[in-house]
Amino acid sequence: MMKVLAVGGGGREHAAVEALYRSGAEIYSVMKNANPGIIKRSKKYALIKETDVDKVCEFAKECGVELAYVGPEAPLGAGLVDALEKIGVKCAAPTQAAARIETSKTFMRELVDKYKIDGNLGFASFSNAKDAEAYVKKIDHEIVVKPVGLTGGKGVKVQGEHLHSFEDIMEYINEIFEDNIGGAGVILEEKAVGEEFTQMAFCDGKKVVPMPLVQDHKRAYEGDQGPNTGGMGSYTDSNHLLPFINADERKAALKIIQSVIDAMAKEGCPYRGPIYGQFMLTVNGPKIIEFNARFGDPEAMNVLTTLETGFTEICQQMATGTLKDDIKFSNKATVCKYVVPEGYGVKSVSGKEISVDEKGIEDSGSVVYYANVDLKDGKLLTGTSRSIGVVGVGDTIDEAEQNCEKALKFVKCDHVFVRHDIGTKKLVQQRVTHMQQLRSA
Ligand code: AMP
Numbered sequence: 001m002m003k004v005l006a007v008g009g010g011g012r013e014h015a016a017v018e019a020l021y022r023s024g025a026e027i028y029s030v031m032k033n034a035n036p037g038i039i040k041r042s043k044k045y046a047l048i049k050e051t052d053v054d055k056v057c058e059f060a061k062e063c064g065v066e067l068a069y070v071g072p073e074a075p076l077g078a079g080l081v082d083a084l085e086k087i088g089v090k091c092a093a094p095t096q097a098a099a100r101i102e103t104s105k106t107f108m109r110e111l112v113d114k115y116k117i118d119g120n121l122g123f124a125s126f127s128n129a130k131d132a133e134a135y136v137k138k139i140d141h142e143i144v145v146k147p148v149g150l151t152g153g154k155g156v157k158v159q160g161e162h163l164h165s166f167e168d169i170m171e172y173i174n175e176i177f178e179d180n181i182g183g184a185g186v187i188l189e190e191k192a193v194g195e196e197f198t199q200m201a202f203c204d205g206k207k208v209v210p211m212p213l214v215q216d217h218k219r220a221y222e223g224d225q226g227p228n229t230g231g232m233g234s235y236t237d238s239n240h241l242l243p244f245i246n247a248d249e250r251k252a253a254l255k256i257i258q259s260v261i262d263a264m265a266k267e268g269c270p271y272r273g274p275i276y277g278q279f280m281l282t283v284n285g286p287k288i289i290e291f292n293a294r295f296g297d298p299e300a301m302n303v304l305t306t307l308e309t310g311f312t313e314i315c316q317q318m319a320t321g322t323l324k325d326d327i328k329f330s331n332k333a334t335v336c337k338y339v340v341p342e343g344y345g346v347k348s349v350s351g352k353e354i355s356v357d358e359k360g361i362e363d364s365g366s367v368v369y370y371a372n373v374d375l376k377d378g379k380l381l382t383g384t385s386r387s388i389g390v391v392g393v394g395d396t397i398d399e400a401e402q403n404c405e406k407a408l409k410f411v412k413c414d415h416v417f418v419r420h421d422i423g424t425k426k427l428v429q430q431r432v433t434h435m436q437q438l439r440s441a
Pocket of ligand 1: 155
């Protein structure tokens with residue numbers, strides 16, 4: 001049995017741990033919250049901060065793990081992979097230098113620019129508000145304002161959606177500098193118009209093997225209203241495309257990812273591990289919104305639920321540069337909805353008791369993943385981030401959505417909410433119609 005270290009305590013990590021477990025790994029996990037789903041599958045676990053590199057390495061040594069899977073971005077940015085590799089643990093995750101594809105939005109845009117990779121957007125980064133102001137005055141297109149560093153997917157503001165005037169834009173830019181949000185300055189990007197999709201892939205430093213396409217829902221409230229969040233839910237289709245995107249457009253996105261992987265190898269920081277490409281499908285093809293140096297969360301819950309090839313083997317191959325092409329996912333659609341604490345996206349109400357009838361969910365044919373919940377004195381309590389992910393599976397998106405809703409009834413708490421519109425016929429059709437309108441304009 002392969003001894004595998006799993007780092008992280010969210011829904012994405014629970015999904016990864018399940019996939020490792022069913023492919024025969026012996027799991028040793030570290031996380032900061034006591035995630036009951038991960039604990040159940042672990043031979044041993046430690047409750048430590050995932051970014052405490054020394055402590056995580058100590059635990060890895062003590063357990064004699066051979067391979068590591070790292071879920072969240074913060075430990076990647078803190079250099080956990082570099083430290084683990086130094087003590088002889090192979091990692092299915094990128095080094096600190098390779099993780100810059102996510103941890104520095106400027107690094108990513110400059111790399112794509114340097115290697116003339118398709119899909120880039122106009123951008124400029126600034127280390128002070130005055131220069132940013134001069135740029136905003138000069139340009140003649142709409143922009144998106146982003147902190148350069150990590151903000152957990154919540155620091156982005158879009159002109160026309162969150163920012164409605166020059167004053168709004170400058171106020172937010174000033175706030176980023178004054179509060180040091182993200183810690184590395186501001187990047188202003190050209191706004192891309194279209195439908196968003198996620199293409200994730202497994203990488204071994206050279207080779208790229210795709211996962212099914214996913215569409216996430218960043219906005220907190222139904223009808224795509226409210227603040228941006230880490231993601232409220234997501235769906236996949238049985239043919240591994242999405243209803244508004246065709247095979248050629250997907251190919252274009254995969255070509256962009258392969259070009260990025262090639263460029264990183266040339267730059268001396270080869271990329272190993274799952275990579276996440278967020279794209280806007282525009283009438284001129286897919287444009288790069290961002291890359292993440294890991295699975296997306298919730299997207300991981302969709303694709304790992306339908307992964308048929310052994311994940312342990314895939315991780316081993318990613319870590320050792322021996323990735324094989326024949327990775328299989330079942331031809332099922334999935335809909336994932338996150339149960340999140342009241343106030344999530346603005347100010348979460350946490351520490352509330354939540355109950356999950358695992359058997360009820362299982363019997364209904366769906367899958368439940370525990371996320372930012374904490375097992376304390378036998379009680380399951382909500383944290384400040386997303387609580388429980390429920391994945392419905394079906395032959396169509398519609399069927400998967402209905403199954404997800406049936407399963408959600410087995411999660412009980414008075415202080416949570418769910419975006420029930422995710423994966424519904426109505427919302428999916430809106431996306432299709434939006435794209436049709438753009439194409440015919
Ligand atoms: P990010 O954290 O970079 O994924 O951004 C969060 C969300 O902001 C994305 O999911 C998009 O909806 C939106 N966004 C980010 N960058 C752009 C862009 N250049 N054009 C249009 N929308 C964007």
